[in-house]
Amino acid sequence: MKSYMKLLVVLMPVVVLAGCASPKVAQKPAPVEDRTAPETTPSATPSTPATPGVEVLAAPDKENFAGEELVDPLKDATGLLANKTIYFEYDSSEIQEEGRAIVEAHAANLVKNPKLMVMLEGHADERGSREYNLALGENRAKAVQQLMQLKGVPAQQVDVVSFGEERPADMGHGDDAWAKNRRVELIFK
Numbered sequence: 283m284k285s286y287m288k289l290l291v292v293l294m295p296v297v298v299l300a301g302c303a304s305p306k307v308a309q310k311p312a313p314v315e316d317r318t319a320p321e322t323t324p325s326a327t328p329s330t331p332a333t334p335g336v337e338v339l340a341a342p343d344k345e346n347f348a349g350e351e352l353v354d355p356l357k358d359a360t361g362l363l364a365n366k367t368i369y370f371e372y373d374s375s376e377i378q379e380e381g382r383a384i385v386e387a388h389a390a391n392l393v394k395n396p397k398l399m400v401m402l403e404g405h406a407d408e409r410g411s412r413e414y415n416l417a418l419g420e421n422r423a424k425a426v427q428q429l430m431q432l433k434g435v436p437a438q439q440v441d442v443v444s445f446g447e448e449r450p451a452d453m454g455h456g457d458d459a460w461a462k463n464r465r466v467e468l469i470f471k
Contacts, residue, residue, distance in 0.1 A: 362387035366468040368426055369461065372407075375421035377429060385426055388468055389433035396439065401469040402426050404444040405451070407460035412446060419444035419466075426466045 366388075368381040377385060392398055404419030423442040430440055452459035 363391055366470075368422075368466045368468075370422055370464045370466070372460070372464065373410075373418070375418065375425045377425055382429065385429050386433055389430040389435050392430065392435045392439055393433070396436070399439055399441070399471040400430075401441045401443060401471065403449075403467045403469060404442070404446075405449060405463055405465050405467070406446050407463040408447045408450065408455070409460065410447075415446035416444050417446075419446045422464075422466050426468075 362384050365384050368377060368384055370376070370381075371378065388400070392400060402423040404421070404423030406415035406418045406422075408415075410418070420442065423444060427440050427442050431437060447463070450459070450463045451465065452462040454460075
């Protein structure tokens, strides 16, 4: 009787597991649609559109182009993207109103240009210990990174580094100099 019970205890989980297994069902391969373009002979100007209802336009001639020159938004001195420095209050990593507008403009540009990368360099003024200023610079850069990510910028487009007080924008030792040193700089690659 004991051997019968032992056999039952051993076989019971096997039977339960076998009953839970899903049966193998032969599946048909998914139909494949041929989307290759039909071969055509190249011509200088297409006489008829390849797709009905779609008009093919030639690129404008550079010499006779009456429109304005295209401007790189990062090099446009009049736009928000021209400003690549976000300033902070003393002992703070909170982005102020003016800085928020700049970060949001750069975030929108990064979303439109997924191959563009940015390095956020956090800085602090000379007051405070070296370790404290490194942490504060990092917190400032991470605040900018977080706002960019909230606006849709993927994490892999943004790198963060802190220099603390090591790379001052202004070598002075007064309020004006310190205000220029409390910053995050956006370095595009």
